[in-house]
Amino acid sequence: xxxxxxxxxxxxxxxxxxxxxxxxxxxxxxxxxxxxxxxxxxxxxxxxxxxxxxxxxxxxxxxxxxxxxxxxxxxxxxxxxxxxxxxxxxxxxxxxxxxxxxxxxxxxxxxxxxxxxxxxxxxxxxxxxxxxxxxxxxxxxxxxxxxxxxxxxxxxxxxxxxxxxxxxxxxxxxxxxxxxxxxxxxxxxxxxxxxxxxxxxxxxxxxxxxxxxxxxxxxxxxxxxxxxxxxxxxxxxxxxxxxxxxxxxxxxxxxxxxxxxxxxxxxxxxxxxxxxxxxxxxxxxxxxxxxxxxxxxxxxxxxxxxxxxxxxxxxxxxxxxxxxxxxxxxxxxxxxxxxxxxxxxxxxxxxxxxxxxxxxxxxxxxxxxxxxxxxxxxxxxxxxxxxxxxxxxxxxxxxxxxxxxxxxxxxxxxxxxxxxxxxxxxxxxxxxxxxxxxxxxxxxxxxxxxxxxxxxxxxxxxxxxxxxxxxxxxxxxxxxxxxxxxxxxxxxx
Amino acid sequence: xxxxxxxxxxxxxxxxxxxxxxxxxxxxxxxxxxxxxxxxxxxxxxxxxxxxxxxxxxxxxxxxxxxxxxxxxxxxxxxxxxxxxxxxxxxxxxxxxxxxxxxxxxxxxxxxxxxxxxxxxxxxxxxxxxxxxxxxxxxxxxxxxxxxxxxxxxxxxxxxxxxxxxxxxxxxxxxxxxxxxxxxxxxxxxxxxxxxxxxxxxxxxxxxxxxxxxxxxxxxxxxxxxxxxxxxxxxxxxxxxxxxxxxxxxxxxxxxxxxxxxxxxxxxxxxxxxxxxxxxxxxxxxxxxxxxxxxxxxxxxxxxxxxxxxxxxxxxxxxxxxxxxxxxxxxxxxxxxxxxxxxxxxxxxxxxxxxxxxxxxxxxxxxxxxxxxxxxxxxxxxxxxxxxxxxxxxxxxxxxxxxxxxxxxxxxxxxxxxxxxx
Numbered sequence: 001x002x003x004x005x006x007x008x009x010x011x012x013x014x015x016x017x018x019x020x021x022x023x024x025x026x027x028x029x030x031x032x033x034x035x036x037x038x039x040x041x042x043x044x045x046x047x048x049x050x051x052x053x054x055x056x057x058x059x060x061x062x063x064x065x066x067x068x069x070x071x072x073x074x075x076x077x078x079x080x081x082x083x084x085x086x087x088x089x090x091x092x093x094x095x096x097x098x099x100x101x102x103x104x105x106x107x108x109x110x111x112x113x114x115x116x117x118x119x120x121x122x123x124x125x126x127x128x129x130x131x132x133x134x135x136x137x138x139x140x141x142x143x144x145x146x147x148x149x150x151x152x153x154x155x156x157x158x159x160x161x162x163x164x165x166x167x168x169x170x171x172x173x174x175x176x177x178x179x180x181x182x183x184x185x186x187x188x189x190x191x192x193x194x195x196x197x198x199x200x201x202x203x204x205x206x207x208x209x210x211x212x213x214x215x216x217x218x219x220x221x222x223x224x225x226x227x228x229x230x231x232x233x234x235x236x237x238x239x240x241x242x243x244x245x246x247x248x249x250x251x252x253x254x255x256x257x258x259x260x261x262x263x264x265x266x267x268x269x270x271x272x273x274x275x276x277x278x279x280x281x282x283x284x285x286x287x288x289x290x291x292x293x294x295x296x297x298x299x300x301x302x303x304x305x306x307x308x309x310x311x312x313x314x315x316x317x318x319x320x321x322x323x324x325x326x327x328x329x330x331x332x333x334x335x336x337x338x339x340x341x342x343x344x345x346x347x348x349x350x351x352x353x354x355x356x357x358x359x360x361x362x363x364x365x366x367x368x369x370x371x372x373x374x375x376x377x378x379x380x381x382x383x384x385x386x387x388x389x390x391x392x393x394x395x396x397x398x399x400x401x402x403x404x405x406x407x408x409x410x411x412x413x414x415x416x417x418x419x420x421x422x423x424x425x426x427x428x429x430x431x432x433x434x435x436x437x438x439x440x441x442x443x444x445x446x447x448x449x450x451x452x453x454x455x456x457x458x459x460x461x462x463x464x465x466x467x468x469x470x471x472x473x474x475x476x477x478x479x480x481x482x483x484x485x486x487x488x489x490x491x492x493x
Numbered sequence: 494x495x496x497x498x499x500x501x502x503x504x505x506x507x508x509x510x511x512x513x514x515x516x517x518x519x520x521x522x523x524x525x526x527x528x529x530x531x532x533x534x535x536x537x538x539x540x541x542x543x544x545x546x547x548x549x550x551x552x553x554x555x556x557x558x559x560x561x562x563x564x565x566x567x568x569x570x571x572x573x574x575x576x577x578x579x580x581x582x583x584x585x586x587x588x589x590x591x592x593x594x595x596x597x598x599x600x601x602x603x604x605x606x607x608x609x610x611x612x613x614x615x616x617x618x619x620x621x622x623x624x625x626x627x628x629x630x631x632x633x634x635x636x637x638x639x640x641x642x643x644x645x646x647x648x649x650x651x652x653x654x655x656x657x658x659x660x661x662x663x664x665x666x667x668x669x670x671x672x673x674x675x676x677x678x679x680x681x682x683x684x685x686x687x688x689x690x691x692x693x694x695x696x697x698x699x700x701x702x703x704x705x706x707x708x709x710x711x712x713x714x715x716x717x718x719x720x721x722x723x724x725x726x727x728x729x730x731x732x733x734x735x736x737x738x739x740x741x742x743x744x745x746x747x748x749x750x751x752x753x754x755x756x757x758x759x760x761x762x763x764x765x766x767x768x769x770x771x772x773x774x775x776x777x778x779x780x781x782x783x784x785x786x787x788x789x790x791x792x793x794x795x796x797x798x799x800x801x802x803x804x805x806x807x808x809x810x811x812x813x814x815x816x817x818x819x820x821x822x823x824x825x826x827x828x829x830x831x832x833x834x835x836x837x838x839x840x841x842x843x844x845x846x847x848x849x850x851x852x853x854x855x856x857x858x859x860x861x862x863x864x865x866x867x868x869x870x871x872x873x874x875x876x877x878x879x880x881x882x883x884x885x886x887x888x889x890x891x892x893x894x895x896x897x898x899x900x901x902x903x904x905x906x907x908x909x910x911x912x913x914x915x
Contacts, residue, residue, distance in 0.1 A: 002591075005584055041576075041594045045567040050550045058575065059530060059548065061584050072564060099566060100550055118564035142555040150837040163611065164550045285503045343613040348548040352530050354522040385515050387507050410519050 003040060003066065009057060010065035010109040015091055017068055017111075023089060027071055027113070030081040035072040035119075042070050046114045049099045049106040050164070051448065052358045053421055056351040067094065067108040074119045076232045080200040083230075086113060086476045087199055094478050095226035097138045097166035101173060102359065103440075104447025104487070105225050109480045117168050120232055123147055132191060132207060133238050137168030137231040153238040156183025156273075159442075163342060168231045173444035174223030178341070181266070181396045182273035182304070183239065185442065187222045192235035195221055198228065198472035207235040220467070225444055226478040228471050242304035246314040247334035248272075250326030251296040255279055256370050258297045259393070259401075261324035263366050266398045270316045274302035276337070277393040279373070282406075285390070287336065292329050299326070300334045350408060355387070356417050357408040360425065362432045363441040365400040369393075376405060376431050383427060385409040385420055395441060402441035451485040537627040538581040545614050546574030546621060553608035553618070558845040559601055559852055562862035570608055570618040573598055577625040587634050596634055597855050599625050603863060604722065604850030605809040610841065619850060626724040638854040639723040646728050650714035650735070657686040658713040664689035667696055671707035671743040677780070678745040678772075679706050680759070682752030683715045684884035691884065694908035695751055695777055701915060702789035707743055714739070718758040722851050726766065733768045740770055749777040751906070753810035753883050754849065761814070776811055778820040778882045778907055785827055792829060794914050799903075802832045803910070804876040806867070806890065807843035808883035816841075821882055821907055828914055834874040844870060848889030864893030868902070878903045880910060 017023055020038065027036040037043075048054040048064035057064060068091075073079050086093045092112030097120075099106055108114055120138035126148070127134075133155065135144060141162045148155050157177040159165060169175070171193070176185040183189065192207030205218040221229050252258040258277045265272070276299065278286060283298040290298070299321070303313040318328070350357045364372050373391060380389045386409040395402030405428060411420035429439050429452050439449055439456050454461050465483055468475075480486035511519060522529075531540045551571045554560055560568040576595050579585040585595050602619045609617035629635060635643075642652060649656040658681075661668055666689050671678070679699060685692055699706050717732035736759065740748055750756050753776055760774040784790050805821055812818045818840040825833050838844045847853060847863030868890060871879045881887060881904060890904050 039594065041598065042565065042567050045565070045569070045572045055548045059544065061579070070565075096566070098551075098554065099569075116564070116566065118566075121564070140555040147837060161550070163552050163555050288503055342552060342611070344550055344552055345545070345613045347550060348545040348614075351548060352526050352544060353519070354529075355519075384512065387511060387515070387519070410515050410522065412514060413518065 007062045014111040037070045049101040051104045059351045067114040070114045079196045084200040100161040100164040134235040176442035179273040182271045194233035195229040195231045198477040244307040244310045246303040247331040248301040249329040249333040250321040251293040272301040272303045275396045281390040361404045361441045363438040445482045448487045539624040543574045543578040553611040556607040558863045600851040600855040603845045605845035651683045661710045668710040669707045673744045675743040675745040677706040678743040678748045680750040682755045685751045691906040694912040702784040716755040716758040718754045749780045782820040782823045802876045803878045804874040806881045808886045846886040846889030848885045861892045864889045868893035
C-alpha cells in the first residue's frame with residue numbers, strides 16, 4: 001500500500017526527520033523494538049481522534065495527519081527517555097491513549113512520535129478507608145469502573161465516552177461525567193498524580209485530602225492536554241456503590257421553567273447525581289415516545305446514595321419541579337436514558353449524508369444562562385445550511401451550568417465543509433464570549449478551539465504561554481494545540 | 494430505505510424548514526448516499542455495517558480481547574472495519590503484495606463477540622470481517638496460515654496434520670460404534686481429542702447415567718468450524734455433509750458435544766449454509782445438568798481438598814453464542830463442599846482465552862497475551878483450579894500460564910471434576 005492514495009489534510013509544516021532509521025533504533029533501545037513502529041498499518045491507525053469532522057474525512061478516504069512513529073512505553077522512565085530524545089532531535093511527541101477526544105487534541109498535525117499510553121493499564125490499589133483508587137493513567141474508563149463496581153465502589157466519573165476514554169485522557173482534558181452534580185468534575189476527583197514533564201523529569205504530587213503548601217501546582221496539569229506533561233499514574237476518589245437510585249423525570253412548558261427548577265434544587269443543596277435538561281427539539285428527538293413530553297422540555301434526574309438521603313433528595317426534587325410547572329413523567333424516560341446513553345449511532349450515519357455535525361459544550365453562570373441559550377440558538381439558525389441547532393444542559397452547579405449544543409447542517413454550494421463548520425463554531429463562540437461564558441466546559445481546547453484562547457484567557461494567556469515555554473522550551477509536547485492556532489492553517493479553508 | 498425513513502422521522506420538520514437550496518443539496522446527498530459510499534460492485538462485504546463500525550467511536554473497545562491484548566489502536570474494532578471498507582472499495586488494493594498486513598488484520602479477531610454485547614448496532618465485528626474474508630478469498634489472497642488449515646482439513650478431515658481421531662486407541666479412549674438406534678450421539682471435537690481425560694470422563698458419565706449413545710470415532714470428521722471462520726465455504730460444506738450423514742446414521746435425536754464451537758457450527762452455521770439436520774444440538778454440560786436433575790447421576794464421593802475452591806471460566810462461545818451460563822453453575826452448585834468463586838468478568842461478560850477465532854493463526858503472540866490476561870483475571874479470584882467446558886479454552890488458557898504458575902494452576906473441564914465425586 002502507499003498512503004498516497006489518501007488525501008492528507010495536515011501535510012504542511014511536518015517535522016523533517018533526517019535519519020528515521022536512527023531515531024527508530026534509538027526508540028527501540030528505550031522501549032524495545034517490539035514497542036516501536038513506523039509501519040503504514042500502524043501510523044494510519046493513529047491519524048486522528050474522534051473529532052467529528054474527521055469522521056467525514058475518514059469516510060471520504062482522507063487522512064487527518066500522519067505520525068512518523070508509534071511507541072508503546074511501559075514505565076515513566078521510558079517516557080522520560082523518549083522525551084529527552086525528542087528534545088535532542090526536536091521531534092514532536094503526541095500523547096495518545098483511547099483517542100476519544102473530540103477537539104483534535106491527539107491529532108499529530110506536524111507528524112512526530114505518538115506516545116501510546118495503553119500499556120499503563122493497571123489498577124494498583126484500592127484504599128477503602130481513604131476511599132481512593134490508584135491506577136495507571138492509560139486504563140480504560142469502563143474497565144476501571146467495572147472493577148470498582150465489582151469491589152463495591154463507583155468512581156463517579158461516567159462520561160458518555162466512558163467506554164472509549166482513559167483516566168489520563170480525563171485528566172488531560174479536565175473532563176466531566178454525566179454524574180458530575182454529585183461526584184464533581186475530574187479536577188474534583190483527582191487526589192494525586194505522577195507525571196513526566198516535557199524535558200523528561202518525573203514528578204509526583206502526593207495524595208492528600210487538602211493542603212496549604214503554596215500554590216496548587218497539581219491543578220496546572222489537570223487540563224494541560226498533553227502539552228505540559230504526561231500523566232502516568234493517578235489517585236482518584238471513589239465512593240461506596242450507591243445503595244439506592246431514584247429515577248425522576250419532569251416535562252416543563254418552557255426552557256426557563258426547567259432551568260429555574262434545577263437552580264432552586266441546587267440552591268437547597270440537593271445534588272442529584274444526574275440532571276439533564278433537554279430543549280424542546282432534543283426532547284422530541286430523544287423522548288418522542290413520551291406523549292406528555294411532546295414539544296416540552298424534558299428533565300431527567302438520578303438521585304443516588306444511601307436510601308434515606310436519596311428519599312429526601314427525591315422528595316425535594318419533586319416538590320421543586322412541581323412548584324415550577326413541571327409535569328411528572330415517571331421513571332420511564334430515565335430508564336430510556338440509561339438504556340440509550342451509550343448507543344452512539346449518529347456519528348456513523350451523518351457523514352454518509354454529507355452532513356457536517358459537531359457538539360459544542362460551554363459553561364455559563366446561572367444569571368445569563370437562559371439568555372445565552374436563546375442567543376446561541378437564534379444566531380446559529382441564521383447561518384445558511386444549519387438544519388439543526390439544539391441543546392441540553394448536562395452539568396449543574398449551585399452557581400452555574402454546562403450547556404451542550406449539537407449542530408448539524410449542509411454547507412451551501414459556495415462553501416466547503418470546513419468553512420461551514422468554522423462559521424457555525426465562530427458564531428457560537430463569539431456569542432458565548434460576548435456574554436461572558438467559557439468556550440469549553442469539559443471537552444477541552446485541543447486543535448479546533450485554540451484559535452479563541454487569546455480572547456478566552458485575555459492577558460492571562462501570556463502567563464500560560466510563559467509557563468509552556470518554561471517547561472517545554474523546544475515545544476516538543478503536543479505542539480499545535482492549546483497555544484497556537486494551527487486549525488486554520490492545517491484545515492481545508 | 495423504509496427503516497432509514499422511520500429512524501429519521503424526527504427530521505421531517507427540520508427538512509420542511511430548510512431553505513430551498515439546502516434542501517436540494519440534502520435531498521441529492523440522500524439520493525446519492527449509496528452511490529457515494531456504498532457503491533455497487535462485485536463484492537460480498539457488508540459495506541453499510543463496515544461504515545457504521547468504522548465511524549463509531551469504538552464503543553466496544555474496552556471489551557475487545559485482541560485490542561486489550563495488543564494495546565494498539567491498530568487492533569481497535571473501528572479500525573479493522575475501516576480497513577475492511579478500504580479493502581472492499583479498493584482504496585487499499587488487496588492484490589498488492591505490500592498490503593499483506595492489511596489483509597492479515599481481517600483475521601486478527603478471536604471471535605469472542607464481546608463487541609456484540611456493547612455494539613450500538615448490535616452486530617459483532619467478526620460478522621463483518623467474515624464478509625471481507627469472503628471477498629479476499631474470491632480474489633485469491635487468502636493468507637497462507639489459513640491455506641495451511643484448509644490443507645489439513647482436506648488431507649485429514651481434522652484441523653491437525655494427522656487425523657487426530659485415529660489416536661483414540663493410544664489415548665485409551667473407548668470408541669462406541671453406532672447401531673443406528675442411539676438416543677444420543679456424543680460428538681467429540683477435534684480439539685477435545687487433545688484432552689483425552691475429558692473425553693473419557695464424558696463417556697464414563699454418559700455410561701453411568703445409562704444413556705444409549707455412540708462416538709463413531711472411526712468415521713469422525715471435524716465440524717468445519719475452522720473453515721467457516723476462514724470462509725472457505727466449499728470445504729466447510731463438504732465437512733457439513735459428512736457430518737450430516739454421520740449424525741443421521743446414528744438415529745440419535747440429540748447430539749451432545751464437549752466443544753461449544755462444534756455445537757455452534759453444527760446448528761447455527763450449518764443452517765445458514767443451508768444444511769439442515771433434524772436433531773437437537775446441545776452442549777454436554779446442559780445434558781449432564783439434566784441427567785443430574787433427573788437423578789441419573791449421583792454424588793457418591795467427597796471432593797478432594799485441592800478441588801474445593803474453584804473459579805469458573807465461562808467459554809465465550811457457550812456463554813454468548815449458545816446463551817448457556819447456568820448449566821456449569823447448576824452442576825457445580827450440586828457438588829457437596831465446593832466453593833465457587835466468580836471472576837469479575839463472568840457469564841455473558843466473560844473474556845476469551847484467545848483461541849476461538851483466527852487470531853491465533855494470524856498473530857499467535859496476541860492470542861497468548863489474551864490468554865495471559867484471562868489467566869490473570871482468574872487468578873485474582875484466589876482459586877487455583879479453573880473450571881471450563883471447552884477444549885479451545887483449555888488449549889488457549891494453558892498458553893497464558895507462566896512457568897512459575899504451571900505447578901500451581903489447574904485448568905479442568907466440568908466433567909473431569911464430576912468424575913472425582915460421582
